[in-house]
Amino acid sequence: xxxxxxxxxxxxxxxxxxxxxxxxxxxxxxxxxxxxxxxxxxxxxxxxxxxxxxxxxxxxxxxxxxxxxxxxxxxxxxxxxxxxxxxxxxxxxxxxxxxxxxxxxxxxxxxxxxxxxxxxxxxxxxxxxxxxxxxxxxxxxxxxxxxxxxxxxxxxxxxxxxxxxxxxxxxx
Amino acid sequence: xxxxxxxxxxxxxxxxxxxxxxxxxxxxxxxxxxxxxxxxxxxxxxxxxxxxxxxxxxxxxxxxxxxxxxxxxxxxxxxxxxxxxxxxxxxxxxxxxxxxxxxxxxxxxxxxxxxxxxxxxxxxxxxxxxxxxxxxxxxxxxxxxxxxxxxxxxxxxxxxxxxxxxxxxxxxxxxxxxxxxxxxxxxxxxxxxxxxxxxxxxxxxxxxxxxxxxxxxxxxxxxxxxxxxxxxxxxxxxxxxxxxxxxxxxxxxxxxxxxxxxxxxxxxxxxxxxxxxxxxxxxxxxxxxxxxxxxxxxxxxxxxxxxxxxxxxxxxxxxxxxxxxxxxxxxxxxxxxxxxxxxxxxxxxxxxxxxxxxxxxxxxxxxxxxxxxxxxxxxxxxxxxxxxxxxxxxxxxxxxxxxxxxxxxxxxxxxxxxxxxxxxxxxxx
Numbered sequence: 068x069x070x071x072x073x074x075x076x077x078x079x080x081x082x083x084x085x086x087x088x089x090x091x092x093x094x095x096x097x098x099x100x101x102x103x104x105x106x107x108x109x110x111x112x113x114x115x116x117x118x119x120x121x122x123x124x125x126x127x128x129x130x131x132x133x134x135x136x137x138x139x140x141x142x143x144x145x146x147x148x149x150x151x152x153x154x155x156x157x158x159x160x161x162x163x164x165x166x167x168x169x170x171x172x173x174x175x176x177x178x179x180x181x182x183x184x185x186x187x188x189x190x191x192x193x194x195x196x197x198x199x200x201x202x203x204x205x206x207x208x209x210x211x212x213x214x215x216x217x218x219x220x221x222x223x224x225x226x227x228x229x230x231x232x233x234x235x236x237x238x239x
Numbered sequence: 240x241x242x243x244x245x246x247x248x249x250x251x252x253x254x255x256x257x258x259x260x261x262x263x264x265x266x267x268x269x270x271x272x273x274x275x276x277x278x279x280x281x282x283x284x285x286x287x288x289x290x291x292x293x294x295x296x297x298x299x300x301x302x303x304x305x306x307x308x309x310x311x312x313x314x315x316x317x318x319x320x321x322x323x324x325x326x327x328x329x330x331x332x333x334x335x336x337x338x339x340x341x342x343x344x345x346x347x348x349x350x351x352x353x354x355x356x357x358x359x360x361x362x363x364x365x366x367x368x369x370x371x372x373x374x375x376x377x378x379x380x381x382x383x384x385x386x387x388x389x390x391x392x393x394x395x396x397x398x399x400x401x402x403x404x405x406x407x408x409x410x411x412x413x414x415x416x417x418x419x420x421x422x423x424x425x426x427x428x429x430x431x432x433x434x435x436x437x438x439x440x441x442x443x444x445x446x447x448x449x450x451x452x453x454x455x456x457x458x459x460x461x462x463x464x465x466x467x468x469x470x471x472x473x474x475x476x477x478x479x480x481x482x483x484x485x486x487x488x489x490x491x492x493x494x495x496x497x498x499x500x501x502x503x504x505x506x507x508x509x510x511x512x513x514x515x516x517x518x519x520x521x522x523x524x525x526x527x528x529x530x531x532x533x534x535x536x537x538x539x540x541x542x543x544x545x546x547x548x549x550x551x552x553x554x555x556x557x558x559x560x561x562x563x564x565x566x567x568x569x570x571x572x573x574x575x576x577x578x579x580x581x582x583x584x585x586x587x588x589x590x591x592x593x594x595x596x597x598x599x600x601x602x603x604x605x606x607x608x609x610x611x612x613x614x615x616x617x618x619x620x621x622x623x624x625x626x627x628x629x630x631x632x633x634x635x636x637x638x639x640x641x642x643x644x645x646x647x648x649x650x651x652x653x654x655x656x657x658x659x660x661x662x663x664x665x666x667x668x
Contacts (some may be wrong), residue, residue: 084512085505088300092489095301095482102479104246113294113478120300120519121291127388127516134519137258138574142614144256159257169268173284200288239351239388239395239572239616 070213076129076206083125091119111188118186118196125203132163133210141230142224153222160215171204241279241535245270249528259574260517263524267531268443277644279534283527288528291519294478298397301481304463306348306394307511308488311499312460312519315357316362318343321456324449327441331433333366334379335426336441341383342422343456345390346463351609354384355620363625369439374635375432377625381610381617381632383425384640388416388572388606391467392484395572396602397477398518402525403580405598407477408470411668413599413657421603424642432638458491471664512621529581540587545586555650557589559583560604567608571616575605595667599657603650607643610636 100113131137144152178201179192221228253259264283271280309315322339329335337358344354359380366376367648388395391411400407432438444452453460466484469475475508476481492498532538545555562583564574580601587597609616612633622629648655659665 081509081512082505084394084507084516087511088304088508092301092304092482092485092529096486097480099475099479099483099486103474107246116297117292117294120297120515121288123512124302124516124519127513128520131513131517131520136513137260138517138521138571138615139256139258140253140569142569143254143257146257155256158273159255162252162257162265166265166268169280170264170284173281174288176281177285177288196292197288200294239606 069209070216073133073209073213076209077133080126080130080206084130086127087119087123089197091116091123094119114186121196122199125199127201128209129206129210132207133214135230144228145230150222151224152228153218153226154227156218157215157222159212160211160218164208164211166217167207171201171208174200174204175180208230240269241267241274241276241531243328243535243537245531245535246537256646259578260454260521260524263521263528263578267528270531270535270558271526282530284467286527286530287523288599290367290523293401295397295401296519296522298407298481299394299518300511301478301485302349302392302394302397303515303518304507304511305349305481305484305488306353307507308492308499309347309459309462309483310353310357311492311503311507314338314347314492314496314498315344315361317452317456317459317496318347319358319361321449321452322461323441324444324452328443329430330440331371331429331438333362333369334371334375334429334433334438337362337366337376337379338383338386338422338425338429341386342390342419343460345387345418346392346467347459349388349391349396351384351606351617352620354387355380355617356624358384359621359624363621369441371438372635373625373627374631377621377627377632378635378639379425379429380624381615381621382636382643383422384419384617384621385610385643386418386610388652389421389603390463390479391415392463393602394518395576395606398522398573399576399598399602401522401579402529402577403584403594403598405594406661406666408473408664409595409661410598410602411467411477412471412661412664412666413595415660417599417603417646417657420646420656421643424646425639428642432577442597458495462487518573521574525577525581528578532581537582537619538589541582542586542589545590550590552590553652555587556592556600559587560600560647560651563601563604564608564611567605568611568613570608571614572602572605572609575608576601593654593658593667595661596654596658600647600651604647607640607647610643613641 094112094116098109102108178194178197181197184193245266248269252262252266254282268280268283319340322336326335328337340358341354363376367373391414396410397407400410411452466480470477470480588594610618618629618632621632
């Protein structure tokens, strides 16, 4: 069930990111048009787009994690025997899960504190802006469990680790 | 103060295959806990979140989107055709066309990987058909693609400017001359190799044919002019310019050149969301990491250590370039900037190096690192396109890499080469 539900959930996250990116682009283009053609700036455009950008980043975070697209140095690990690779992958997944749990916990505090700070240009608070962080961490935890399980099965079956395609080179 | 040992832990975790994103958070977190400062560790979370909530970073997803749109379909072909009509009749015409196309492409996308894949898949087969060896064709494609992130717009420069608090416009202006220097030096060395190996010349095109090619390439070629003109003259902010570039690329590729269809748009948007998401998360983690670096006092310790080695500024700069070249062999430019920028930046600025000069040295050096083994991104892409082994491409690339290292040293020891333009444009005094 955990495994079965993951694919549609990740698809939903991807579509949400696509929509938000499109809206971000529209807002910024309209803002450029207003500022340079109509000589009238839309004050909320850049701030709202910045928050949307943050939402996009945290929406795709579980997808990047699942598809192993985060920049990783595999030079050394690729030389290890398959069982060793899977064992190391399990250790790394535990380390990542620890980071996720800590982040989830602390981000709840950040979200709570956000209630007190209003966003200047739109009628929302930082509670709404930061809410995506714990939500993303829940999905990341889910992915982490699945990844750990796959590494365990891979270890049992002496299978080589799938290193995925990193988005290394995204900027370069 | 936290013990700098967390840097060692970070390196161990990274080389054991922990994604850089998590290593950037876990290592300083453990360091702070071990030093009995768990409260400080909570700041890692808030720093990362606030690190991503920064307006200047908005340029990243938009430039990615513009690049993604430009990389698809006919836009690359129009640039290559235009370059061919202009210099295809030179000695080793197609190799020279490859370099000129990279220079023109650099003004559109600013990505070396996209350059290798877009130009390589067109020109490597064409070069092979014209009698060039596969390894030479792959090598010149990889070597010239590093111009991409040096000539603006440049993703890694936006990243650097944000993390290290220097002007994006200034850094863009500083990249133009070094980028052209790399391109022209590659053309020169290619000419020498071509004469020695009797590589062919293409046919000379008439001015009429050149006019037709220019008409095809005109709209894409206008992108860097509008973009850089806007940013460097101060009309556009980099964020507005990036949104404008994305919209411009969308309009010309969707409605005018028709290189993509509406059906492909979700895929283009997703790709841009995923790649920019990966970069932004890394930026957030790096902001948290650099906060711990600052409180650990590493830059000060490093400055003292370097000064105890030598007080000679030129020797220190040489050492700096060696460190970056070695780093570039193992790490991509983006993560390297995020990790090393906060450590080395303050150190060298303390030693009297201009922040913009330091920035351009770092960006150019790490970009050349994309084409150095064993972890050279563009080498891998060139290898997969050409079907040639990486080690054979590397052997053929040695003269090109040597030339690029000479350019790095020139930029290092003659700061005016990169700083004159930003000074003229008022980005520095």
